[in-house]
Amino acid sequence: MKEKTESSKEPIPKKVPRSLNNLLKVEKDLKKMNLELKKVVKKVNTLEKENSKLQRKLDKR
Structure with a gap:
């Protein structure tokens, strides 16, 4: 009969x-x-918002 070794349990x-x-x-x-x-x-x-603001300023002129 063979016994199981400890290493096999790891x-x-x-x-x-x-x-x-x-x-x-x-x-x-x-x-x-x-x-x-x-x-x-x-x-x-952010750039779109700034562009929109500048466009409004141009449109007012």
């Missing part, structure tokens, strides 16, 4: 597949791009 660390690593990297990149895009949209909105 959990074996699983390797993360390359495809999952790639997906995690893509997710991180997308989050970063999303933050940048939000900044750009905010700047565009």
Whole structure:
């Protein structure tokens, strides 16, 4: 009769597949791009407001 060794009870660390690593990297990149895009949209909105104000001033003349 064979006895189980202690090492067999330890959990074996699983390797993360390359495809999952790639997906995690893509997710991180997308989050970063999303933050940048939000900044750009905010700047565009600000510029549109300024443009609108300037256009009104020109129209009054």
